[in-house]
Amino acid sequence: MKMLYHIGRFGSLMKKVLARPENHKTLIIQTFKEMDKLALGSIVIIMIIMFFMGAVVTIQTALNLSNPFVSNVIVGFATRDSIILEFSSTVTSVILAGIIGSNIASEIGNMRISEQIDAMDIMGVNSANYVILPKIIALFLMMPFIVIIAMTVGIIGGLASTFTIDQLTLQDYLSGLQLDFSAYRVYYSLIKSSIFALIITMVSSYHGFYVSGGALEVGKAGTRAVIYSIILILMANLFITQLMLT
Amino acid sequence: MIEIRNLNKRFANKSVLNDVNFTIEQGKTNLVIGQSGSGKSVFLKAVVGLHPVDSGEILYDGRDLTKLKRKELQDLRKEIGMVFQGGALFNSSTVEENVRFPLDMFTKLSKVEKQKRVDFCLEHVNIEKSNHLFPSEISGGMQKRVAIARAIALNPKYLFCDEPNSGLDPKTSIVIDQLIQNLTKEFNITTLVITHDMNSVMEIGENIMFVFQGQNWWVGDRNQIFNTENEELNGFVFASELFQSVRKAKN
Incomplete structure (x- = not known):
């Protein structure tokens, strides 16, 4: 019953969020601000994480496949596909759910408990639309760029790691990267990351928007936003993979 | 002018507003006073439509807020200005x-x-x-x-202030009270102030409703407060020795 209640309330919130905005110019300005705050603010940490992740995946794959019957080219191939298919989209989204999800829920929750949202409602502003819609559009538009950067940095991380181990040469790694490349896998990753962006912003906004109480509840809403976003991302990942790759 | 007729509001099994009637007059500073927990803030939030009411009418110059559609309510709200307790x-x-x-x-x-x-x-x-x-x-x-x-x-045609003096020193409180009163007169606004600050009552109270246990217990102006025989209102207004001595001096 409680789940149905939340689904119904989420649907009702999204109906308000996706309503026609009162002022398109304001929406555009707010969306650009959110792009800066949400996406550009987290790009550096994503780059750091993906660089080391790419390096570690390459080293581990190289060590595990150090067999005279397996070509070293496979290491570059495996690293590329791991990064393109999963790490750049799913892992990046899980990280962003942690960074952005709690940020969104706390920001909106604070606005709720300090009556800023009530103030907008009283003025006749559709507060859900004004506060949430720019965040959804901003991350939806920025996510493909973040994922492309994550892919690139991850592969560079793998490339850098070839200088630290004896089992793999730079030439083998580069040959592996080009082996059996399919652009469809990149599209698949970009499509699913855009859906994950919607999950992160919508779920986190929902948890922040209905906070009641004080600072403690805002903190709890932030935690709930991250947990539910991650669970839904992983479930959606399975569904999209079944749909697009099998 | 805003007319509130037979307003009722319950939270779970607790009745917070019980058959409240009050007329908020245009060009006057209308005050709602009462102890903490008496239902003042719920009353205000019900009047502006932030809390849906169980029954009753809230007539903004004849337009019943409880029966307005979403778009009509949004349009009405563009005529409303509100000052929240925390700003x-x-x-x-x-x-x-x-x-x-x-x-x-x-x-x-x-x-x-x-x-x-x-x-x-x-x-x-x-x-x-x-x-x-x-x-x-x-x-x-x-x-x-x-x-x-x-x-x-x-x-705005209507101005609502939820405890505008809370957390302010007495001197700043008077400045805020006078500001609200001046704006009300200058722009002929229908103003409603929720307060439990007796200085505000004495300073700007032209049409006052005393809420007790979710009911409008008493309605009058600041001069009538000193002569009222309403026991609950007396208990609220003259709780401090200062106001007791003011009453003695007046009498």
Whole structure:
């Protein structure tokens, strides 16, 4: 019953969020601000994480496949596909759910408990639309760029790691990267990351928007936003993979 | 004018507002007073439509808020200005942006016209040279004045203030009270102030409703308060020795 209640309330919130905005110019300005705050603010940490992740995946794959019957080219191939298919989209989204999800829920929750949202409602502003819609559009538009950067940095991380181990040469790694490349896998990753962006912003906004109480509840809403976003991302990942790759 | 008729509101099994009737008169500072937990803030939030009511009518110049459709309610709200207890200023916006917010949302004024209106509103609440400061950089009294400036930006017909003096020193409280009264007179606004500050009652109370246990226990003006024989109201108003001595002196 409680789940149905939340689904119904989420649907009702999204109906308000996706309503026609009162002022398109304001929406555009707010969306650009959110792009800066949400996406550009987290790009550096994503780059750091993906660089080391790419390096570690390459080293581990190289060590595990150090067999005279397996070509070293496979290491570059495996690293590329791991990064393109999963790490750049799913892992990046899980990280962003942690960074952005709690940020969104706390920001909106604070606005709720300090009556800023009530103030907008009283003025006749559709507060859900004004506060949430720019965040959804901003991350939806920025996510493909973040994922492309994550892919690139991850592969560079793998490339850098070839200088630290004896089992793999730079030439083998580069040959592996080009082996059996399919652009469809990149599209698949970009499509699913855009859906994950919607999950992160919508779920986190929902948890922040209905906070009641004080600072403690805002903190709890932030935690709930991250947990539910991650669970839904992983479930959606399975569904999209079944749909697009099998 | 706002007429409230037979207003009832319950939370779970607890009745918070019980058959409340009150007329909020235009051009006057109407006050709702009562102890903490008596239902004042619920009453205000019900009147502005933030809390749905169980039964009753809230007539804004004949338009029943409880029966308005979403779009009609949004339109009505553009005629309402509200000052919240904590100010409810947008933290990430400057003083000027806060006041300009309703103008950006609902008007097609040019940049220059908007700036003129913002300056006019800030001048009316005696705020100068703070346009580019953030709410966290100004005092509580200034935050309340900025909130009032934002509330009057769209020339509202109705102004609601939820405990505008809470957390302010007595001198600043008087400034805020006088500001609210002056704006009410100057723009002929229908103003409702929720308070438990007896200084405000004595300063600006022209039409006062005393709420007790969710009911409108007493209605009158600030002069009638001193002569009332209503036991509960007397207990609330003359709780302090200061007001007891004022009554003695008056009598």
